[in-house]
Amino acid sequence: MTQAPVNVTVTGAAGQIGYALLFRIASGQLLGQDTPVKLRLLEIPQAVKAAEGTALELEDCAFPLLAGVDIFDDAKQAFEGVNVALLVGARPRTKGMERGDLLEANGGIFKPQGEAINAGAADDVKVLVVGNPANTNALIAQSHAPDVPAERFTAMTRLDHNRAIAQLAKKLGVAVSDVKKLTIWGNHSATQYPDIFHAEVGGKNAAEAVNDKAWLADEFIPRVAKRGAEIIEARGASSAASAANAAIDHVYDWVNGTPDGDWVSMGIPSDGSYGVPEGIISSFPVTCKNGKYEIVQGLQIDDFSRERIDASVRELTEERDAVKQLGLV
Numbered sequence: 648m649t650q651a652p653v654n655v656t657v658t659g660a661a662g663q664i665g666y667a668l669l670f671r672i673a674s675g676q677l678l679g680q681d682t683p684v685k686l687r688l689l690e691i692p693q694a695v696k697a698a699e700g701t702a703l704e705l706e707d708c709a710f711p712l713l714a715g716v717d718i719f720d721d722a723k724q725a726f727e728g729v730n731v732a733l734l735v736g737a738r739p740r741t742k743g744m745e746r747g748d749l750l751e752a753n754g755g756i757f758k759p760q761g762e763a764i765n766a767g768a769a770d771d772v773k774v775l776v777v778g779n780p781a782n783t784n785a786l787i788a789q790s791h792a793p794d795v796p797a798e799r800f801t802a803m804t805r806l807d808h809n810r811a812i813a814q815l816a817k818k819l820g821v822a823v824s825d826v827k828k829l830t831i832w833g834n835h836s837a838t839q840y841p842d843i844f845h846a847e848v849g850g851k852n853a854a855e856a857v858n859d860k861a862w863l864a865d866e867f868i869p870r871v872a873k874r875g876a877e878i879i880e881a882r883g884a885s886s887a888a889s890a891a892n893a894a895i896d897h898v899y900d901w902v903n904g905t906p907d908g909d910w911v912s913m914g915i916p917s918d919g920s921y922g923v924p925e926g927i928i929s930s931f932p933v934t935c936k937n938g939k940y941e942i943v944q945g946l947q948i949d950d951f952s953r954e955r956i957d958a959s960v961r962e963l964t965e966e967r968d969a970v971k972q973l974g975l976v
């Protein structure tokens with residue numbers, strides 16, 4: 648092991664996603680089997696003890712790639728020298744809370760975290776926001792980090808991407824590895840649009856292979872878009888292991904590249920492609936190479952898709968306007 652350890656900061660480290668995530672990072676699944684990692688865990692003061700317990704368990708795994716674990720309740724310290732920041736901790740919606748209250752409460756978390764990243768992160772920092780509402784939380788953090796290139800702030804729609812692949816593979820009776828080029832557009836919310844019109848299954852167009860518009864509109868799209876709620880209903884808690892898995896996939900592909908002939912979905916600051924207003928953090932099809940991502944260009948968008956992309960993008964612009972009004976961006 649000759650490489651210097653990569654600093655990975657995880658917020659909300661004592662939460663359920665944190666518990667499913669940290670051991671996989673420490674085992675090398677986030678960055679690869681040649682890359683040692685140093686974990687920097689950020690929690691609120693009441694949860695620091697639980698994070699310390701997780702750190703004891705990490706030690707007990709004797710992971711060869713784990714170069715150390717530090718625990719903080721101060722964002723400035725936690726993001727000092729960070730190379731990869733996983734922003735998982737967020738304020739969940741509680742009873743009686745309006746949407747504006749939720750955005751404001753999360754502004755209280757993601758604004759100081761954006762400032763701390765701006766102040767202390769390494770030059771190559773990559774940020775993934777998992778905590779909901781992920782796209783708009785990412786926008787808040789990004790707008791408080793003016794010295795960090797905006798494209799380093801991303802939001803997680805990889806769980807939606809993976810869910811859509813699994814549902815499509817099930818419908819067609821094929822292996823998940825046979826499904827390529829699926830796209831999630833828009834927000835990580837029930838308005839998201841899982842698009843199979845450019846997807847391929849065993850080299851053939853997926854929409855043609857399905858050939859069932861009713862299934863697409865009435866089953867597939869709502870099932871994927873509302874899968875988070877389905878999991879909450881079944882488990883009594885939101886998805887954790889699958890969310891951690893998606894976070895690993897997102898960062899691994901961003902750092903190590905996507906395979907030829909395929910792409911992934913990431914929430915990224917729009918450059919105006921596909922008519923998505925510049926600056927909002929919206930999900931696009933992307934390929935990754937040499938630690939950078941690029942939006943897949945030139946896809947034909949028909950009326951069915953346009954209407955659904957526009958609806959999700961409209962929700963994102965409304966969220967952006969709401970946080971603007973609150974002075975958070």
Ligand code: NAD
Binds near residue numbers: 658659739756
């Ligand atoms: P959880 O409640 O189990 O854990 C959240 C943790 O964050 C808690 O330990 C809490 O103490 C901590 N926290 C709160 N404020 C913090 C702050 N300011 N700094 C550091 N830590 C802080 O929740 P979870 O199940 O782990 O989920 C975390 C978030 O991820 C939620 O917002 C959830 O909705 C979201 N989520 C997103 C996706 C996605 O696909 N984007 C999927 C699943 C869950």
Ligand code: LMR
Binds near residue numbers: 779875876885890
């Ligand atoms: C998910 O998609 O599973 C979560 O974002 C659901 C949630 O509200 O935490």
